[in-house]
Amino acid sequence: MKQLILTAALAAVLHITPAVVLVKRPDAVQALLPGADAYLAREVHLSNLDAHRLHQVVDWSPEDGVLTLYTGKAGATAVGALEFVRVDTPHGPIEVAVGFTPQGTVRGVIVTKATVEMKPWVLEAVAAGLTNHYRELKPGEVPRGAAALAGHTGSLAEYIAGEVDKGVARALAAYGTFYRTAKT
């Protein structure tokens, strides 16, 4: 109840602006799973224990306790995996698409959604090369996009880079923990 009241007060004060699509999901899929012609959605329904484990690592639980990872294949060859992660900020949600190579490293990161207010911050951060700093990260490593932009962009672009860092960290944790180990 207390959280509800606090959230209500926060929402009333901050006036979150509408969400805008920066990159359409099909375009993000084509960019992060290049050449794939068949896709699978792997919905990982987390047990309480695993949800708690993930929460301890990245301070986050997926909506409804379900992680959805998409995999792509070109013929019989695996192209990689992809995850869309939502990060809730005091300014509204952003959505980050994180693509992985078959070897398990980050192939690329695309910010697919933001709010009207945050859009220019995202564009500034991306123009400053934010997403380049995530390439080849492996599960267990810490994304440092915000630190890389420090001093090179405005403070709001640096702030949003910190939020994108969170999204990438969640994707890395989810991919590293549940992509190969979960039972089917």
Next chain:
Amino acid sequence: MSYDLRRADARIKWLVTCLLATLGLSYVFGALMVSLYAGFTPERVAATYAGPEMTMPMPPETTMVVTRPMSMTDFARPETHAVDTNLLIQDTHVHVPMYGVIAAALALVVAGLSLQRAWALGLITVLFAAPWLDFAGMWLTKFASPHFAIATLVGGWAMGAGYTVVTALAVKQMWFPTKGVDR
């Protein structure tokens, strides 16, 4: 009552006409926005407001994976725009006062029309009750039952109908008056 739009100065009539036109424009875009984000059927409204909070599946005892094929069309499919509790609080906070101001402006126009008292009172009631019904439907859909989506639809259509009736009567009485009409 001396306030009678039929006999008002042309400047007042023009003011009222401009107000109604402006509100009409905002209603058209309001309807377009509803069609984009919520839809005009009970099913779509329920999907928008009830959302996942209505179904809370129990987590499995062990983590399980369900795999299904996806096509590019599936990725392109528009996601249901879900309004969670936080957003609904914000929407209510922003919209309800504005709807009150709009209802008050339209009610002032009604007060200047040549209408039987009962009809005028009924029309004013509809103008204020419609947005209440609209938002009550959203909250009840979220926390009581998706079936209350119909209340949101009825409220929305009532807002549109109220505006249309007031505008039609006002324009007719101000600019195309007929003799022998008394209050």
